[in-house]
Amino acid sequence: MSGQQKLRIAFQGEPGAYSQLACAKYAPDLEPLACATFEEAFDAVSYGRARRAMLPIENSLAGRVSDIHHLLPEAGLHIVAEHFLPIEHHLLANPGATIDDVKTVRSHAMALGQVRGFLKESGVRAEVAGDTAGAAKRLSETGAKDEAVVASELAAELYGLQILRRNIEDADHNTTRFLEMAAEPDDAPADAGPVVTSFIFQVRNIPAALYKALGGFATNGVNMTKLESYQLDGSFSATMFYADAEGHPSEEPMRLALEELSFFSSSLTVLGVYKAAKKR
Numbered sequence: 001m002s003g004q005q006k007l008r009i010a011f012q013g014e015p016g017a018y019s020q021l022a023c024a025k026y027a028p029d030l031e032p033l034a035c036a037t038f039e040e041a042f043d044a045v046s047y048g049r050a051r052r053a054m055l056p057i058e059n060s061l062a063g064r065v066s067d068i069h070h071l072l073p074e075a076g077l078h079i080v081a082e083h084f085l086p087i088e089h090h091l092l093a094n095p096g097a098t099i100d101d102v103k104t105v106r107s108h109a110m111a112l113g114q115v116r117g118f119l120k121e122s123g124v125r126a127e128v129a130g131d132t133a134g135a136a137k138r139l140s141e142t143g144a145k146d147e148a149v150v151a152s153e154l155a156a157e158l159y160g161l162q163i164l165r166r167n168i169e170d171a172d173h174n175t176t177r178f179l180e181m182a183a184e185p186d187d188a189p190a191d192a193g194p195v196v197t198s199f200i201f202q203v204r205n206i207p208a209a210l211y212k213a214l215g216g217f218a219t220n221g222v223n224m225t226k227l228e229s230y231q232l233d234g235s236f237s238a239t240m241f242y243a244d245a246e247g248h249p250s251e252e253p254m255r256l257a258l259e260e261l262s263f264f265s266s267s268l269t270v271l272g273v274y275k276a277a278k279k280r
Helices: 020-028 038-046 066-075 111-112 115-122 132-142 155-159 211-220 250-262
Strands: 010-011 031-035 052-059 078-086 090-095 104-107 124-128 147-149 162-165 173-180 195-203 224-232 237-244 265-275
Touching: 010 020, 010 038, 010 090, 010 211, 010 224, 020 031, 020 078, 020 111, 020 173, 020 250, 031 038, 038 052, 038 066, 038 124, 038 155, 038 173, 052 066, 052 111, 052 115, 066 147, 066 237, 090 155, 104 132, 111 115, 111 124, 132 155, 147 155, 195 250, 211 224, 250 265
Parallel strands: 010 031, 010 052, 078 265, 104 124, 104 147
Antiparallel strands: 052 173, 078 173, 090 147, 090 162, 195 237, 195 265, 224 237
């Protein structure tokens, strides 16, 4: 593995994606590596083409990025940091187009979910694209005047588009949480300050299993800040859970809570133990 390969950080999307902005802000010493899919970004780290991956997991307006939850258990990577990036969405169009020309707006589904108010007010047709920057690149190649995209200012600069309307997000607190992933664990020490432990688990198929599994967090005073479920392999009876909790596994409250969780679970995997971001 060459030094150049090691000094890359993978992200999903074309150059100009918001994930690239997160890379530039939180990992400026690493060269961004654009990947077509989340799977490709995971693989870039697993096979040594990149040292880290920067992946969005949830947004304050649009909610969770569902694809990530399905991929995390299979990727075999480890969470080493979390980052919160304020998101500013702009309406981009080809040079010469006006706001009145636009009939269709394309972007990633998450981005469209963050500008619902603007889309409703404008009366335009929304179409889902693979990613924000990819939509901007495609628009620049077509030269269409009746189409626009929702993307970043960086995407406008890279693909020669003009900004028709700035900051069209539904709320000024629009923020995306990113996870920084690595091939090997790099757990924060217990005395590093506020620490987050992230894990996935599947409860045993017995009555009240979830209630009993989570009881240890309540009795040991551990604050669980996130609990989300998703179906496993298309089954309605096999449910996985992703969770974040405040505390370190070496500390007794978290240790006891995880022990009780594991007793009522058929599987439990700790994805990462990392310092809580200041914006949390």
